[in-house]
Amino acid sequence: MLRTHTCGELRAEHDGQRVTLCGWVDTYRDHSGVLFVDLRDRYGKTQVVFAPEGGGNALAQAKLLRGEDVISIAGAVAPRPEGTKNPKMATGEIEVRAQHLEVLNKSQNPPFHPTAKELPGEDLRLKHRYLDLRRPKMQQTLMLRHRIVKIMRDYIDELGFIDIETPMLGRSTPEGARDYLVPSRVQPGAFYALPQSPQLYKQILMVAGYDRYSQIARCFRDEDLRADRQPEFTQLDLEMSFIDADDIMGVIDGLVARLAKEILGIELTLPLPRMTYDEAMERFGHDAPDLRFGMELIDLTDIAREAGFQVFRNTAEGGGRVRGINAKGAADRYSRKLIDELTRFVCEDFGARGLAWFKVDAEGKLASPIAKNFSEDSLAQIAERMEAEPGDLLLFVADRFDVTCKALNALRKRLAGELKLYKPGDMHFSWVVEFPMFERDDETGGWAAMHHPFTAPRKQDFDLLDTAPQQCRAQAYDLVINGMEAGGGTIRIHNSDVQSKVFRLLGIDEATAEDRFGFLLEALQYGAPPHGGIALGLDRVVTLFGGGDSIRDVIAFPKTQRATDLMTGAPGQVDIRQLKELGLNVPR
RNA sequence: GGGGGCGUAGCUCAAUUGGUUAGAGUACUGGACUGUCGAUCCAGUGGUUGCGGGUUCGAGUCCCGUCGCCCUCGCCA
Numbered sequence: 001m002l003r004t005h006t007c008g009e010l011r012a013e014h015d016g017q018r019v020t021l022c023g024w025v026d027t028y029r030d031h032s033g034v035l036f037v038d039l040r041d042r043y044g045k046t047q048v049v050f051a052p053e054g055g056g057n058a059l060a061q062a063k064l065l066r067g068e069d070v071i072s073i074a075g076a077v078a079p080r081p082e083g084t085k086n087p088k089m090a091t092g093e094i095e096v097r098a099q100h101l102e103v104l105n106k107s108q109n110p111p112f113h114p115t116a117k118e119l120p121g122e123d124l125r126l127k128h129r130y131l132d133l134r135r136p137k138m139q140q141t142l143m144l145r146h147r148i149v150k151i152m153r154d155y156i157d158e159l160g161f162i163d164i165e166t167p168m169l170g171r172s173t174p175e176g177a178r179d180y181l182v183p184s185r186v187q188p189g190a191f192y193a194l195p196q197s198p199q200l201y202k203q204i205l206m207v208a209g210y211d212r213y214s215q216i217a218r219c220f221r222d223e224d225l226r227a228d229r230q231p232e233f234t235q236l237d238l239e240m241s242f243i244d245a246d247d248i249m250g251v252i253d254g255l256v257a258r259l260a261k262e263i264l265g266i267e268l269t270l271p272l273p274r275m276t277y278d279e280a281m282e283r284f285g286h287d288a289p290d291l292r293f294g295m296e297l298i299d300l301t302d303i304a305r306e307a308g309f310q311v312f313r314n315t316a317e318g319g320g321r322v323r324g325i326n327a328k329g330a331a332d333r334y335s336r337k338l339i340d341e342l343t344r345f346v347c348e349d350f351g352a353r354g355l356a357w358f359k360v361d362a363e364g365k366l367a368s369p370i371a372k373n374f375s376e377d378s379l380a381q382i383a384e385r386m387e388a389e390p391g392d393l394l395l396f397v398a399d400r401f402d403v404t405c406k407a408l409n410a411l412r413k414r415l416a417g418e419l420k421l422y423k424p425g426d427m428h429f430s431w432v433v434e435f436p437m438f439e440r441d442d443e444t445g446g447w448a449a450m451h452h453p454f455t456a457p458r459k460q461d462f463d464l465l466d467t468a469p470q471q472c473r474a475q476a477y478d479l480v481i482n483g484m485e486a487g488g489g490t491i492r493i494h495n496s497d498v499q500s501k502v503f504r505l506l507g508i509d510e511a512t513a514e515d516r517f518g519f520l521l522e523a524l525q526y527g528a529p530p531h532g533g534i535a536l537g538l539d540r541v542v543t544l545f546g547g548g549d550s551i552r553d554v555i556a557f558p559k560t561q562r563a564t565d566l567m568t569g570a571p572g573q574v575d576i577r578q579l580k581e582l583g584l585n586v587p588r
Numbered sequence: 589g590g591g592g593g594c595g596u597a598g599c600u601c602a603a604u605u606g607g608u609u610a611g612a613g614u615a616c617u618g619g620a621c622u623g624u625c626g627a628u629c630c631a632g633u634g635g636u637u638g639c640g641g642g643u644u645c646g647a648g649u650c651c652c653g654u655c656g657c658c659c660u661c662g663c664c665a
Contacts, residue, residue, distance in 0.1 A: 031623070038625070088625085120600075123656070223664040229664070299627060448665075
């Protein structure tokens with residue numbers, strides 16, 4: 001046995017015990033006659049003392065130690081002398097008086113030290129990820145991830161779900177995200193696709209009678225990266241039979257409550273609040289609203305029609321909307337220059353044509369360069385509708401509905417951050433339900449599935465499939481945490497007639513449907529039970545529960561924005577012979 | 589594909605309007621020190637200012653291109 005204890009567990013009660021510790025040299029303090037080493041492993045740090053009394057040549061050896069050397073020390077646990085205890089360390093009551101030192105492996109001078117005060121650039125951290133992962137923060141995060149996965153697995157096991165693995169090598173389905181493709185050697189010119197999700201397989205499993213399936217599944221999407229998007233990511237994937245949307249949400253409510261309690265120590269009231277998609281778009285302009293703060297979108301279209309201000313009136317009369325938000329007490333904080341920057345923000349990044357604004361003066365009157373265009377009466381109506389009080393800053397966008405949503409949602413989130421409308425530890429969990437079945441496909445002008453083409457419409461909306469598809473709402477539900485989509489799911493279509501109708505609406509003809517999903521359509525004809533499911537984004541959940549802001553920090557080996565691995569150099573060139581075997585001819 | 593930010597010593601950063609030999613902290617190397625804990629003190633090594641080109645008497649600084657990382661719009665059923 002190389003070690004008897006970890007570097008995090010020794011306490012005063014171990015006084016006198018002879019122990020062996022292994023770990024990395026965190027810091028060393030050489031006082032000539034006595035030398036201290038803080039020895040680190042993922043459990044913590046322990047102070048090791050090398051002194052002449054230790055005997056042998058341990059002290060002389062210790063003088064050669066440097067940061068990140070891997071060592072083993074044997075010695076006796078002793079309480080620290082009075083006045084030298086360190087309350088900042090969990091093991092600060094004691095120290096280990098080293099009698100023997102073995103250098104297991106010297107380290108080169110590392111490009112950065114895992115416990116340095118200043119965090120190095122992310123690219124350097126990724127290049128030397130083994131050093132970065134030695135950082136206590138990263139170790140805590142990966143251990144948090146483990147705990148969350150354990151809670152998830154235990155919970156769904158208690159509910160009778162069984163874990164079934166589905167293939168990584170599957171079939172490409174051109175809908176949705178771009179696939180990662182894997183060439184087949186045995187069939188030159190043919191390709192597998194890595195799964196974007198186990199969607200089709202888990203539906204097949206329902207047909208097969210495994211009424212409660214779950215998997216912690218790796219998924220792949222070849223799309224551009226973001227702080228919350230990686231090309232490969234992990235989902236807690238579930239599917240159930242003989243259930244409705246309430247049942248699925250109930251299962252996840254229970255899981256979220258358990259996670260909140262065990263990870264955060266928060267008691268949640270269940271069921272988690274629910275809001276329809278339409279309400280979310282109306283009140284917040286986004287389908288994953290951040291409910292940690294208010295500052296809701298307020299509609300002024302009716303007032304705008306009569307207000308006299310040309311821009312507002314034209315928008316209102318042209319079928320657009322005039323909506324705004326009230327940044328309470330923010331008037332002083334936002335100078336003309338800063339408001340110009342907000343204007344640039346909503347116009348350049350979110351397509352708004354302008355940003356109208358008023359500051360509410362001490363008398364409660366609306367002041368703005370555009371105020372002269374409004375009648376006194378209109379200004380009063382606007383003030384009342386916006387619940388304006390002295391010191392408030394009112395901001396308005398007049399445009400198509402979708403533009404007001406995008407612009408005001410972005411503005412609302414930005415202002416909330418700048419005005420600190422929520423605290424770092426705040427958490428808010430909710431559901432957004434009843435998404436539209438279809439949205440307009442900008443490229444083809446036809447309908448596109450908002451979720452995926454197997455999503456079932458609400459029962460009362462079945463007839464709308466024929467008459468007014470745009471009004472048709474899906475049995476869909478998204479879990480939203482702090483304004484981030486943490487997961488989503490739907491009740492699936494288990495009837496092949498309905499499925500065919502949906503395919504027709506999506507412009508997928510019979511031959512195409514047969515070619516791509518024939519196996520599923522066929523399966524649906526052999527006794528498919530009513531079923532549905534959900535997938536939670538594990539990386540996002542861990543990020544949110546850990547209070548971080550990038551999923552890269554909760555993934556051991558993430559990719560950069562250009563989807564490269566800075567440590568291994570992936571993706572890389574391959575041997576020409578490999579390409580030949582695969583029947584591939586690519587430009588180099 | 590578009591917009592933006594950043595790139596200076598191993599690391600984190602500074603460098604006035606374009607102006608002397610590009611600095612500081614830390615790390616590293618050597619020395620001093622028997623109770624430190626971000627040890628301290630003394631001395632030292634360390635630079636193709638990402639790369640290429642241009643403007644200029646003179647470029648870390650300005651211009652063009654390019655590479656890398658990050659943010660973001662599009663995209664992500």
